[in-house]
Amino acid sequence: MPELPEVETVRRGLAPVMEGDVIARARVNRPDLRWPFPADMAARLTGQRVERLRRRSKYILVDLSGGETLLIHLGMSGRMLVSGDALGRFVHDHPAPEKHDHVVLDMEGGARITFNDPRRFGAMDLMPTGSEETHKLIAPLGPEPLGNLFSESYLIAALKGRNTPVKAALLDQRIVAGLGNIYVCEALYRARISPARRCRHIAAARIGGLVPVIRDVLTDAIAAGGSSLRDYRQADGELGYFQHSFDVYGREGAPCRTPDCGAPIRRIVQSGRSSFYCSQCQR
Numbered sequence: 001m002p003e004l005p006e007v008e009t010v011r012r013g014l015a016p017v018m019e020g021d022v023i024a025r026a027r028v029n030r031p032d033l034r035w036p037f038p039a040d041m042a043a044r045l046t047g048q049r050v051e052r053l054r055r056r057s058k059y060i061l062v063d064l065s066g067g068e069t070l071l072i073h074l075g076m077s078g079r080m081l082v083s084g085d086a087l088g089r090f091v092h093d094h095p096a097p098e099k100h101d102h103v104v105l106d107m108e109g110g111a112r113i114t115f116n117d118p119r120r121f122g123a124m125d126l127m128p129t130g131s132e133e134t135h136k137l138i139a140p141l142g143p144e145p146l147g148n149l150f151s152e153s154y155l156i157a158a159l160k161g162r163n164t165p166v167k168a169a170l171l172d173q174r175i176v177a178g179l180g181n182i183y184v185c186e187a188l189y190r191a192r193i194s195p196a197r198r199c200r201h202i203a204a205a206r207i208g209g210l211v212p213v214i215r216d217v218l219t220d221a222i223a224a225g226g227s228s229l230r231d232y233r234q235a236d237g238e239l240g241y242f243q244h245s246f247d248v249y250g251r252e253g254a255p256c257r258t259p260d261c262g263a264p265i266r267r268i269v270q271s272g273r274s275s276f277y278c279s280q281c282q283r
């Protein structure tokens with residue numbers, strides 16, 4: 001499932017192809033994904049100039065010249081493919097249509113953006129530009145982990161007195177938006193906090209220390225995604241999934257990378273999801 005860095009990588013990949021160009025033709029090949037598409041979506045997209053691509057949590061927001069914003073959510077398996085970019089940033093010819101190509105946008109400049117989603121947990125919606133914070137998917141969300149509102153004092157106050165494991169608190173999208181299983185595991189490792197430790201048993205200074213660590217983990221992953229974008233001329237034009245090495249995620253049994261530790265990384269299941277951590281380094 002794409003997490004925030006993957007979504008940001010998709011945004012950065014789409015921006016140079018879409019921003020400033022006009023959607024010459026929009027094709028919508030089915031009535032819904034996770035939810036029904038908005039009424040007349042193809043007609044409302046056709047002829048619109050793309051002003052700007054933004055991101056809020058794991059949602060890409062495409063501001064259109066007519067005053068609407070297109071929300072895109074990749075869901076579990078959604079992929080964005082770019083082909084036929086006349087400016088040569090993507091050299092791929094248009095591929096043969098595939099079964100799960102649900103939405104296809106042909107830009108005036110020649111690029112084609114295809115949204116493919118076999119499992120159909122993705123979503124698209126249209127709303128008036130500027131109203132996104134009241135959209136049903138965005139209104140419940142806490143602050144952006146890379147934004148100014150996500151401060152040490154904010155996180156200390158948000159977790160104060162909670163009896164939940166710190167991992168569950170960091171996955172709670174109302175506390176901080178866009179963090180998923182992988183990057184929470186990585187952040188807790190760097191902060192040397194056990195994923196099972198309950199919030200109220202963690203000193204405020206250690207909670208506060210999570211904020212710069214979370215920012216670093218996400219920034220490193222976004223940088224890795226950026227390097228992957230530069231390889232797309234050779235790749236298949238698909239945005240957003242990139243090779244990235246993790247310190248603990250997916251490394252059960254492998255030695256901890258902390259110097260002088262080397263203990264095997266452990267996996268426990270919390271709320272049905274795997275947590276990877278070092279029981280020596282993380283307390």
Ligand SMILES: [Zn+2]
Nearest residue numbers: 256261278281
């Ligand atoms: Zn260790």
